[in-house]
Amino acid sequence: MSKSNNADTELVIAGRRKEWTHGIVNPPVYRASTCVFETYAQLRERAEDPGAKHLFYARKGTPTHWALTEAITELEGGAGTMLYPSGIAAVTGAMLALVKAGDHVLITDSAYEPTRSFANGLMKDMGVETTYYDPMIGAGIEDLFRENTSLIVAESPGSLTFEVQDLPAIIAAAKKRDIMVMVDNTWATPLLLKPLEMGADVSVHACTKYIGGHSDVMLGSATANERAFKRLQTVAFQLGQTVSPDDAFLGLRGLRTLGVRLKQHEQNALTVAKWLKDHPMVSRVLHPAFPDCPGHDVWKRDFAGSSGLFSVVLKGGGYSDTAALVDGRKYFKMGFSWGGFESLILPSNPAYARTATPWKAEGPLIRLHIGLEDTDDLIADLAEGLDLYKAKAGL
Numbered sequence: 229m230s231k232s233n234n235a236d237t238e239l240v241i242a243g244r245r246k247e248w249t250h251g252i253v254n255p256p257v258y259r260a261s262t263c264v265f266e267t268y269a270q271l272r273e274r275a276e277d278p279g280a281k282h283l284f285y286a287r288k289g290t291p292t293h294w295a296l297t298e299a300i301t302e303l304e305g306g307a308g309t310m311l312y313p314s315g316i317a318a319v320t321g322a323m324l325a326l327v328k329a330g331d332h333v334l335i336t337d338s339a340y341e342p343t344r345s346f347a348n349g350l351m352k353d354m355g356v357e358t359t360y361y362d363p364m365i366g367a368g369i370e371d372l373f374r375e376n377t378s379l380i381v382a383e384s385p386g387s388l389t390f391e392v393q394d395l396p397a398i399i400a401a402a403k404k405r406d407i408m409v410m411v412d413n414t415w416a417t418p419l420l421l422k423p424l425e426m427g428a429d430v431s432v433h434a435c436t437k438y439i440g441g442h443s444d445v446m447l448g449s450a451t452a453n454e455r456a457f458k459r460l461q462t463v464a465f466q467l468g469q470t471v472s473p474d475d476a477f478l479g480l481r482g483l484r485t486l487g488v489r490l491k492q493h494e495q496n497a498l499t500v501a502k503w504l505k506d507h508p509m510v511s512r513v514l515h516p517a518f519p520d521c522p523g524h525d526v527w528k529r530d531f532a533g534s535s536g537l538f539s540v541v542l543k544g545g546g547y548s549d550t551a552a553l554v555d556g557r558k559y560f561k562m563g564f565s566w567g568g569f570e571s572l573i574l575p576s577n578p579a580y581a582r583t584a585t586p587w588k589a590e591g592p593l594i595r596l597h598i599g600l601e602d603t604d605d606l607i608a609d610l611a612e613g614l615d616l617y618k619a620k621a622g623l
């Protein structure tokens with residue numbers, strides 16, 4: 229299929245090759261371990277480049293996987309995409325590929341907590357040192373560079389707290405020193421931000437979230453430019469990273485409708501967030517599309533829109549009081565992995581996952597994922613919970 233610059237068209241056509249689909253629309257789920265060769269010459273030929281798009285051994289991919297990786301690569305730009313069994317496996321797999329013992333890594337202080345625990349755990353044990361940086365640092369990141377700094381791990385907006393980073397400034401500083409930049413792009417999906425086009429080396433997705441989109445699959449991807457892709461691929465193969473073809477199929481199925489789902493998540497989230505902003509129990513709304521969100525101007529400049537995940541800080545009270553808000557909600561279920569069709573609510577204290585920029589807030593932080601339900605129902609559900617919270621916290 230030919231390429232289109234229009235994302236909605238690209239979502240429909242990307243990764244659809246006749247040789248993979250044999251005249252139907254979607255690639256079949258190729259269940260495989262061994263691939264058999266016609267001749268010794270064919271075996272030799274395929275062994276030369278086992279990452280190429282021909283069958284060699286199913287651990288290195290099948291057409292079901294390639295349809296998804298090719299589609300993500302077309303949307304993100306770059307040289308290629310590797311799949312991982314979860315989003316965090318994509319983050320850690322890419323980090324393992326890009327650093328070696330003795331290196332120094334810079335990670336945003338607003339990073340997804342399991343990314344930090346990998347840096348503070350296995351990375352540290354393997355002799356890689358981490359410094360956490362203020363997500364609002366921009367070009368000032370240069371002051372944190374050391375002789376041995378080899379990688380910056382950015383995530384914009386930040387998990388839980390939603391600071392939007394000046395990625396072009398960070399990337400420009402990194403380029404002067406040949407430091408790799410990896411961006412966890414899960415919140416924006418491949419549609420709202422294109423880190424590789426901005427000059428980043430790797431863009432990671434927890435496909436578990438919006439790409440899968442239906443809360444029924446664990447999956448991760450890392451898309452890289454020419455200089456980083458070979459390293460990603462080599463290390464993924466060395467680690468034996470592989471994804472079931474059923475999961476790759478679900479990722480691809482979700483990706484086809486990402487455009488329409490994301491627009492609805494965006495609209496619904498903006499409606500609910502605006503209502504929350506005026507609610508007497510809400511002190512702050514942490515949503516990149518709101519002017520008081522740190523980095524809002526950068527978001528306006530760099531992003532094509534917003535998704536359905538944001539947080540609010542309540543006016544007062546404590547985390548133990550939040551049970552009154554979150555228990556027994558009709559539509560907002562309590563859970564971690566967002567990006568599905570359903571709304572979620574989660575009290576979460578960023579104080580435990582920050583070191584460079586301590587978190588101070590007037591009340592508990594509540595993270596919300598706004599699903600595809602009717603927003604009148606969602607607002608009524610939150611209104612009831614906030615009334616119960618007010619009584620419980622004595623506000």
Ligand SMILES: *Cc1c(COP(=O)(O)O)cnc(C)c1O
Nearest residue numbers: 314315316340412414434436447
């Ligand atoms: C959820 C998430 C991940 C991890 O994805 P899993 O599939 O749950 O392992 C990584 N980064 C971000 C920003 C996430 O929200």
